[in-house]
Amino acid sequence: MTGLTIEGLHKTFFPGTPNEVKALQGIDLTLAPGEFVTVVGSNGAGKSTLLNSVAGVITPDRGRILLAGTDITRQTEVERARRIGRVLQNPLAGTAPNLTVAENLALAIARGRPRGLGWALTAARRRRFEEELAQLGLGLERRLDDRVGLLSGGQRQALSLLMATLQRPDILLLDEHTAALDPRAAAIVADLTNRWVRQLRLTTLMITHNLEQAIRLGDRLIMMHEGRILFTVSGPEKQQLTIDGLRNAFERVRGEGFNYDRAVLAN
Amino acid sequence: MNFVADFLLPVCQQGLVWGLVALGVWITFRVVNVPDLTVDGTLTTGAATAARLLTMGVHPVPATLAGFFTGAAGGVITGLIHTRLRVQPLLASIITMTGLYSVNLRIMGRSNIALFNLTTLVPDDDWAQLALFGVIAAAMILLLNLFFRTELGLAMRATGDNDAMVRMLGVSSDSMRLLAFTLSNGIVGLGGAFIAQYGGFADAQMGIGTIVASLAALITGETLFGASSVPRATVAAVLGSVVYRALYALALRAGFQASDLKLITAALVVVALSIPQIKKSLRMAEGGEAR
Numbered sequence A: 001m002t003g004l005t006i007e008g009l010h011k012t013f014f015p016g017t018p019n020e021v022k023a024l025q026g027i028d029l030t031l032a033p034g035e036f037v038t039v040v041g042s043n044g045a046g047k048s049t050l051l052n053s054v055a056g057v058i059t060p061d062r063g064r065i066l067l068a069g070t071d072i073t074r075q076t077e078v079e080r081a082r083r084i085g086r087v088l089q090n091p092l093a094g095t096a097p098n099l100t101v102a103e104n105l106a107l108a109i110a111r112g113r114p115r116g117l118g119w120a121l122t123a124a125r126r127r128r129f130e131e132e133l134a135q136l137g138l139g140l141e142r143r144l145d146d147r148v149g150l151l152s153g154g155q156r157q158a159l160s161l162l163m164a165t166l167q168r169p170d171i172l173l174l175d176e177h178t179a180a181l182d183p184r185a186a187a188i189v190a191d192l193t194n195r196w197v198r199q200l201r202l203t204t205l206m207i208t209h210n211l212e213q214a215i216r217l218g219d220r221l222i223m224m225h226e227g228r229i230l231f232t233v234s235g236p237e238k239q240q241l242t243i244d245g246l247r248n249a250f251e252r253v254r255g256e257g258f259n260y261d262r263a264v265l266a267n
Numbered sequence B: 001m002n003f004v005a006d007f008l009l010p011v012c013q014q015g016l017v018w019g020l021v022a023l024g025v026w027i028t029f030r031v032v033n034v035p036d037l038t039v040d041g042t043l044t045t046g047a048a049t050a051a052r053l054l055t056m057g058v059h060p061v062p063a064t065l066a067g068f069f070t071g072a073a074g075g076v077i078t079g080l081i082h083t084r085l086r087v088q089p090l091l092a093s094i095i096t097m098t099g100l101y102s103v104n105l106r107i108m109g110r111s112n113i114a115l116f117n118l119t120t121l122v123p124d125d126d127w128a129q130l131a132l133f134g135v136i137a138a139a140m141i142l143l144l145n146l147f148f149r150t151e152l153g154l155a156m157r158a159t160g161d162n163d164a165m166v167r168m169l170g171v172s173s174d175s176m177r178l179l180a181f182t183l184s185n186g187i188v189g190l191g192g193a194f195i196a197q198y199g200g201f202a203d204a205q206m207g208i209g210t211i212v213a214s215l216a217a218l219i220t221g222e223t224l225f226g227a228s229s230v231p232r233a234t235v236a237a238v239l240g241s242v243v244y245r246a247l248y249a250l251a252l253r254a255g256f257q258a259s260d261l262k263l264i265t266a267a268l269v270v271v272a273l274s275i276p277q278i279k280k281s282l283r284m285a286e287g288g289e290a291r
Helices: A047-055 A077-081 A101-109 A123-136 A153-165 A183-199 A211-216 A235-239 A243-255 A260-266 B003-031 B039-055 B060-085 B089-108 B126-147 B151-161 B163-168 B173-199 B210-225 B230-253 B258-285
Strands: A004-013 A021-031 A036-041 A062-067 A084-087 A171-175 A204-207 A220-225 A228-234 B112-114 B201-203
Touching: A004 A047, A021 A047, A021 A062, A021 A228, A036 A047, A036 A211, A047 A062, A047 A077, A047 A084, A047 A171, A047 A204, A077 A084, A077 B163, A084 A153, A101 A123, A101 A153, A101 B151, A123 A153, A153 A183, A211 A243, A220 A243, A228 A235, A228 A243, B003 B039, B003 B126, B003 B151, B003 B173, B003 B210, B003 B230, B039 B060, B039 B089, B039 B112, B039 B173, B039 B201, B039 B210, B060 B089, B060 B173, B126 B173, B126 B230, B151 B163, B151 B173, B163 B173, B173 B201, B210 B230, B210 B258, B230 B258
Parallel strands: A036 A204, A036 A220, A084 A171, A171 A204
Antiparallel strands: A004 A021, A004 A062, A220 A228, B112 B201
16 A cells, blocks of 8 residues: 555646646656655646645546545545645645634644534643644744734744644645745744654655755655656655756756656656 | 613613624624625514414424524525535525515415414513523523534634635535524524514514624624624624614614614614724824734
């Protein structure tokens, strides 16, 4: 059984119109359980379309997606969300501003279970939240009853990450989740991401524009271009990769007139 | 004129019984953040149901509770039109409201039902009426506060706050809104059942203007008493309803005709809606930070 299997995924937006965009042109990708893969590529490469297809926000035209062995291709976003943790670029997207920190976490801890008339905030849960928040190192454990809208972007994104992983998901999807933060907050959230993914051994797919981050984090790096996976780097080769090396590799493969077969063979 | 008997008492009675309706409207308008005009229809539906059942000799308790369920059914219709057919909530509720007018006439069998000679839940004594409405409003506030502390209630509150996040956490925001429409219109229907017994009649026209009157009550309450938490917002909705009824009574005493009152209500809503904006401008003028 694999963590995530994507087979022959295709997606075209506005087909048959002048605005036609071939966002995904046959993506095959397999993540082992607990594997952490970073995705890089220029704008319009199809990175977000790939992640959104896994999340169920977008329905692919062709192809299959299997999550921990079960076919989720036809499941709705809400059905899949029970097993998928997501953090988006916008730090405001992952939390409810008018609810308190504890209430937001209470929503997240019930992921995957039907919501009934049990109390959302029990003393036991509050203690658990305090412990988890203390791990963030941001002092949020003392702000359990503050409205989330009062927190900074970095704090909200760290909270979003905690909410995405609180009920251990089958896969964690990160869509440039540090891109909108100031450098210090971005570093903190990136460190937290790495720590949790390793600690909980989460199967993780992370999009980033930050090449340094893409190289430093994760077991494997894939580069996308025009809806295809251009190349994959993992193991010792990835550890030795530099930002310049990555840029050159990208230019080289692209310069060869999109010869994907050769790009794949070269790896 | 006797201030207590002629002004304060009826104002408090009306404010409390209409406070139920304001609480119902609060659920859609504030909690899940969708405007719902269905209440103009479901208030009458609840009243018509209770009135018809009372004339058929049904005990007042089940007759009143039936108003909750028929009102809730109206909410289900709007909820389904909105969530399944993707019609905007405002339009979905106008459609339901329009259809309910005929349904309400069918329920009653005629355009109005008088309840003067029947035994109802509302006692004859003025103070007993006040006590009854006070207990019911307090019970509804308590129930809502308990509900919004459950996992389901919290998910409903989050839906109004960040719809996309709720879906990311595996909760169907559509189901939450459908439930909110149902609960809200159920409470409004229950309010209608009490209003009919209090006024002594049910009438096909009685629900017209419910949404605007409820918004006036809600916003008045929020402005005067705040709405920073669920307990505060629910209490403010009922108190706002009492204040609104007082303003209504004052307008009548000031010499306005009963037929002018819809205009006065509309003007009051505009004033109440503009207060947050005026406050903001004042803070800006003082050089303080805008919230």
